[in-house]
Amino acid sequence: MSNDDTLELTIKRLVRPVRGFPNPDFTFGDITPLLADGHAYSAVIDAFVERYKDAGLVAIAAPEARGFFFGCPVAAKLGIGFLPVRKMNQLPGDTHRSPIVAMDYGERCLEVHSDILPGGRTGKVAVIDDILATGGSALACCGILEQLGMHIHEVAAVYDYSAGKSALPGRGLLTDQGYSVFALAKFCDDRVEGKMLWWLERGTDDDVVLSPHIGKMNKQH
Secondary structure (H helix, E strand, O other): OOHHHHHHHHHHHHOEEEEOOOOOOOEEEEOHHHHHOHHHHHHHHHHHHHHHOOOOEEEEEEEOOHHHHHHHHHHHHHOOEEEEEEEOOOOOOOEEEOOOEEEOOEEEOEEEEOOOOHHHOOOEEEEEEEEEOOOHHHHHHHHHHHHOOOEEEEEEEEEEOOOOOOOOOHHHHHHHOOOOEEEEEEOOOOOEOOEOOHHHHOOOHHHOEEOOOOOOOOOEO
C-alpha cells in the first residue's frame, strides 16, 4: 500500500459523521478528530506542501472557517502568502465580493481583500478547503480571486464528497469551468436507496453520531 493510500484511509477513518447538523436531514463530515490527531494532521499538511512546493504559487487561498485550518499552515510551510476568503462584512478593507452562494445547508457571500499581496502582486494561487461537496463555495472563491488578477492553479480538498458515485456536483461543476481539482481522499461508496452513505467507508452505520443541536436550522454560515 502506498503512502497516498494510507493517508486516504486515515482521513476516512478520522472524518466523523454527525447526523442532524447543521440541519435535521444532513449528515455532517466533522474534521475535528483529524485536527486532533497530530500525526494525521501533519501528514495532510505535508501532502499539500509536497504537491505545491514547485508549483510557483504566490499564495494559498482558503474560505472560512475550516479551510483556514489547512490553507494557513500550507502557506506558511511554502513561505508564501495566505489569502483568507471570508463571509460578507468580516474584512475591514476594500473587498471583491462573490454573488450569494447556495449550498446544501445554507447560503453565503464571500469576500477577499483587494490588492492584499505586497506590491499588488498577482500570480498562481491554489484554493484549499476541508471538503468539496456542492462546489459552490470553491467556485465563488475562484471567481473573486480572478477579480484580483490571480490565476487558479488548482482547487484542493482534504476530502472530496463529489467524486466516485456521489450525487454531489462539486468536482464536475469545477472541471466544467476549466478548474483543476485535487483531493487527498475521495468518496467512492455506492449510494443506497438514493442516499449518500459516505461514512460506510470508515465503518458501519453505528459510527454515526447524533448532534445535540439537531433541529436547529442554520441558514447563514
